[in-house]
Amino acid sequence: MAPASSTTSMKVSFRVNGTPRELELDPRVTLLDALREHLHLTGAKKGCDHGQCGACTTIVNGARINACLSLAVMHAGDEITTIEGIGQPDALHPLQAAFIEHDGYQCGYCTPGQICSALAMLEEIDRAVPSHVQEDLLQKAGITEAEIRERMSGNICRCGAYANIVAAILEIAEGETA
Amino acid sequence: MKAFSYERARSPQQAAAVVAANPEARFIAGGTNLIDLMKLQIEAPRHLVDVQDLDLHRIEAKEDGGLRIGALVSNTALATDERIRRDYGAVARAIMAGASGQLRNKATTAGNLLQRTRCPYFYDTAQRCNKRAPGSGCAAIEGFSRGLGVIGTSEHCIATYPGDMAVALRLFETVVETVDAEGAVRMIPLAEFHRLPGTTPERDTVLEQGEFITAVHLGPPPEGRQFYQKVRDRASYAFALVSVAALLRPDGTGRVAFGGVAPRPWRVEEAEELLPQGARAVTDRAFRDARPTAGNAFKLPLATRTLAYVMAQAKG
Numbered sequence: 001m002a003p004a005s006s007t008t009s010m011k012v013s014f015r016v017n018g019t020p021r022e023l024e025l026d027p028r029v030t031l032l033d034a035l036r037e038h039l040h041l042t043g044a045k046k047g048c049d050h051g052q053c054g055a056c057t058t059i060v061n062g063a064r065i066n067a068c069l070s071l072a073v074m075h076a077g078d079e080i081t082t083i084e085g086i087g088q089p090d091a092l093h094p095l096q097a098a099f100i101e102h103d104g105y106q107c108g109y110c111t112p113g114q115i116c117s118a119l120a121m122l123e124e125i126d127r128a129v130p131s132h133v134q135e136d137l138l139q140k141a142g143i144t145e146a147e148i149r150e151r152m153s154g155n156i157c158r159c160g161a162y163a164n165i166v167a168a169i170l171e172i173a174e175g176e177t178a
Numbered sequence: 179m180k181a182f183s184y185e186r187a188r189s190p191q192q193a194a195a196v197v198a199a200n201p202e203a204r205f206i207a208g209g210t211n212l213i214d215l216m217k218l219q220i221e222a223p224r225h226l227v228d229v230q231d232l233d234l235h236r237i238e239a240k241e242d243g244g245l246r247i248g249a250l251v252s253n254t255a256l257a258t259d260e261r262i263r264r265d266y267g268a269v270a271r272a273i274m275a276g277a278s279g280q281l282r283n284k285a286t287t288a289g290n291l292l293q294r295t296r297c298p299y300f301y302d303t304a305q306r307c308n309k310r311a312p313g314s315g316c317a318a319i320e321g322f323s324r325g326l327g328v329i330g331t332s333e334h335c336i337a338t339y340p341g342d343m344a345v346a347l348r349l350f351e352t353v354v355e356t357v358d359a360e361g362a363v364r365m366i367p368l369a370e371f372h373r374l375p376g377t378t379p380e381r382d383t384v385l386e387q388g389e390f391i392t393a394v395h396l397g398p399p400p401e402g403r404q405f406y407q408k409v410r411d412r413a414s415y416a417f418a419l420v421s422v423a424a425l426l427r428p429d430g431t432g433r434v435a436f437g438g439v440a441p442r443p444w445r446v447e448e449a450e451e452l453l454p455q456g457a458r459a460v461t462d463r464a465f466r467d468a469r470p471t472a473g474n475a476f477k478l479p480l481a482t483r484t485l486a487y488v489m490a491q492a493k494g
Binding site for chain 1: 217260
């Protein structure tokens with residue numbers, strides 16, 4: 001990207017759920033606001049807008065991030081996946097189906113962030129990313145309730161559906177490894 | 179957020195030159211702390227230099243057996259690196275004890291060192307804070323100081339350095355490599371990198387305006403078992419009340435640094451020499467000059483107990 005020093009707006013291009021998108025944005029626009037207000041992908045939610053709640057969790061180049069704490073102009077060329085790219089009402093992702101089966105939510109506001117976070121979290125375990133609760137740093141962590149609770153601590157659920165969220169994640173994780 | 183202009187840096191020196199020439203410019207990498215502060219207008223840069231394209235994402239072996247960690251290596255990548263997990267376990271442990279998975283994916287090695295305090299009075303723009311608004315006073319000293327500093331503080335500021343990684347890095351002869359606008363490289367021992375507040379708490383580190391961190395160097399892995407024990411109000415995703423990074427050898431000697439207690443990771447080498455005498459001897463010396471508030475005096479016995487717990491594990 002060419003250096004620019006406009007205080008008004010800048011062009012930025014990235015792919016969202018596989019589709020190339022080009023936007024002209026004030027550099028203050030966060031990735032979350034670009035997705036919600038400019039691309040009308042309202043699955044990612046704005047909870048705290050300060051990286052504390054995880055409702056905005058989005059997968060960028062394979063890694064889960066807080067879309068509220070990232071500027072859209074910093075994502076030129078990136079591959080962004082939101083909940084809309086993971087499943088649709090008539091074609092649920094297995095983790096979405098597991099959330100329904102296990103009552104992994106009440107109000108549902110945190111759910112898109114929980115699901116994006118959980119899917120990227122399982123890949124982190126697969127890539128041997130360690131965790132705070134892991135005893136042996138040199139072994140790959142197992143997919144256990146303790147690991148899931150620790151690794152999902154950046155996603156808050158006001159309704160307190162945690163036990164059911166863990167059950168839903170465990171179900172699909174066991175399906176994948178079986 | 180206040181309006182700002184934005185550019186992508188082309189080289190470390192070019193980035194340094196832009197920020198050195200403009201006191202209202204800031205570097206941005208992961209952005210997880212800076213953007214949060216910009217939303218609250220605690221930071222209001224008029225220009226951002228995004229350094230993400232620079233070639234500073236690698237962890238390289240050094241001839242002396244240590245590692246050179248590129249400034250832009252993410253917290254997740256650093257903690258996952260096999261050499262860090264094997265030889266610098268306290269660093270991996272400290273990183274994974276901080277923040278959340280989402281934040282660690284964005285946060286960088288250099289940015290982590292530069293994160294600002296989480297003192298609630300720094301964050302609340304309706305309050306007096308000498309770090310945020312120099313000369314306005316410190317509302318924390320007479321206020322809710324439970325999470326704040328007990329040592330190294332001043333009558334102008336009792337904020338703590340909030341991070342975990344830097345506490346563990348103090349065990350390993352860590353040096354911060356920077357470059358300035360003229361291309362001059364400076365090697366700053368981590369021990370001297372974070373400032374004590376004194377009368378100028380607005381300056382967190384010894385970096386000059388525009389001085390850009392390019393890497394963090396670790397000395398060769400030392401002998402001994404490594405620990406990072408963090409005590410906090412909830413089991414995950416919370417800042418430390420007290421943390422202990424320790425390197426303990428079978429003969430009872432070692433190194434110890436404390437987090438959550440001071441404006442910088444707190445390591446007192448004279449105190450480490452007392453390790454064979456037990457945790458109490460170490461913390462009595464390390465915190466000899468402590469000036470806790472009524473609200474945070476509990477951190478002193480907590481530091482002793484946390485170190486005792488770590489030392490018991492080392493024996494077990």
